[in-house]
Amino acid sequence: MESETVAIVDYGMGNLRSVQNAIEHLGGKSVIVASPLELSAYDKIILPGVGAFGQAISCLHQTGLAEALHERRAKGAHILGICLGMQLMCSSSEEEGMHEGLNWFAARVKRFLPNTGLSVPHMGWNGVEFARPDPVLAGLSSGSDAYFVHSYHVHSDEPTDVLASTDYGLRFCSMIQRGNVRGIQFHPEKSQEFGLAIIRNYLEMSC
C-alpha cells in the first residue's frame, strides 16, 4: 500500500509499539516522534496514550508537543487520537481534579458512574454503533465489536461531532470527528480485523 508515513506522538505514555505494529502489518510506514520540531513534517499524526489525563496533558505542554499539534491541526493534518489520545482532544477532563484539554472538541471527559453494577474500567469487547458515515468507517458494519479499556468516557456537547457510540450503562461517544481530527476511544490496534480496517482506512485517506 502506498501511503504517507504516519507520525506516532511519543510523550512518554502508552504502548506505542502496538500502534506501530498494526501500521506495519498493513504495509504502512510510521515513525515515533517526540520532538515538536520534527512533528511539523507530518500530515498524518496519531496521538496514542494510556494513562492519566493530567500527567499526559502536562507532558504535551511541557514538551511543546501541544503547540506543535495545534499548528499541525490548523494546517490540515489528519490527526487521530486513540483512547487517552481522544480524551486529550476534548475541552476538559474530570480525571483526578479538573484539567483542560487541547479543546478541539466541545466535549467533556467524565468518569463512568460507580454503583451501576458495572465494572470500571470498562474493559473488553463492546459494540460500536455508527452515527454517520466517515472515510475511516468505509466498508465496515455498524455494531462490530472493538476492544475498550478506560475508566473515563467522552461526552460530546456537539451531537454532530459524534461518529459512533457505545453502550456501557449509558451511551457514550466512542468515536468523534470534526474536520481533519478524529478520536477513537477503543484500541483499533487491538481490535483485530475491525480495528485494522479502521487503521487501513486512515492510512489510505488522502491529505
Add this chain to the structure above:
Amino acid sequence: MLKKRLIAVLILRDGQVVQSVRFKHTNVIHYDAVHAMEAFNKWAVDEIVILNVSRDVASRDKFAEIIERISCHCFVPLAAGGWIDGEDYAQRLLRSGADKLVINTSLADDPELVSRLAMRYGRQCIVASMDVKRDASGLPQIALDRGSRVVDITPEAWACKAVELGAGEILFNSIDHDGARKGYDIESIQKICEAVEVPVIAFGGVFSWSHLVEGINAGSAAVAVANQFHYTEQSTRKAKTYLAEAGVLVRQQGQIHVSV
C-alpha cells in the same frame, strides 16, 4: 453490551509452549510460541495471556524477546507475566509490546511494586494472578512462586487485597484443577466474583467447552484455556461457537475481511 471474553493462555518454559498439569511442565506443545499465537490470533480469540513459568531467572531476557516477536502479529490485547519483580522489567515487557502485566508472587513479596506499577500505567494494566491450592482438608490457600509456597488466606480475601494494591483484573487459576480436565474451581471463582468488582478471568481445568459456560455462570467476565486449545484445529472458534449457542454474549468475528 460488553461481551464475555475468551482468552488463550500460552505457558512458556525456556521459550517453548508447554503443557501444564498441576504446574508441572514436562511436555512441549509448540517449539515456537509465535506459531501458536498466530493460530489463536486467526481463530477468534479475544485476548492472549502469555506466562513465563521457567524457574530460571535468566529466562527473562528470552521471554521479553518472544513478547517482542509475538506482539508484531498480535492484534488482540496481550498480557504477559512471570518474573516481574521490578519496574525495569515491567517496563521492558510493555515496551516489547505487552498491553498488560500479569503479577503473582510480587503481590506478596513486594506489594508496593504492584501499587507503583498501577499508579504509573493504570490499573487496567495490572492483572493479579492468583494460584489456589487446596490443603489436605480441602481448604483453599494461595500458592506463590509457581506453587512453591503457600499463604494461608482465602482466595476472596487475597483477591480483595490485590484490588486494593491496584489490580484491575484477577486471573484465577487452581493448581489442583490445572490439567486435571474437570473444569474450573467454581466454588472459589464464585466467591471471588462476589468479593471484587474488577473482572475475573477463570482459568485452570477446561476440558469440555461446557466448562467455559460454568465459568461464565460463576460470574467470570472472561474464561481462559491453555492446554485444551492446542490439541485441535480451530479450537478457539469452536469454543466461541459453543459459548454463543449456550446463550453467552461473545464477540462474533469474521464479518469483515481485510485484504493485506
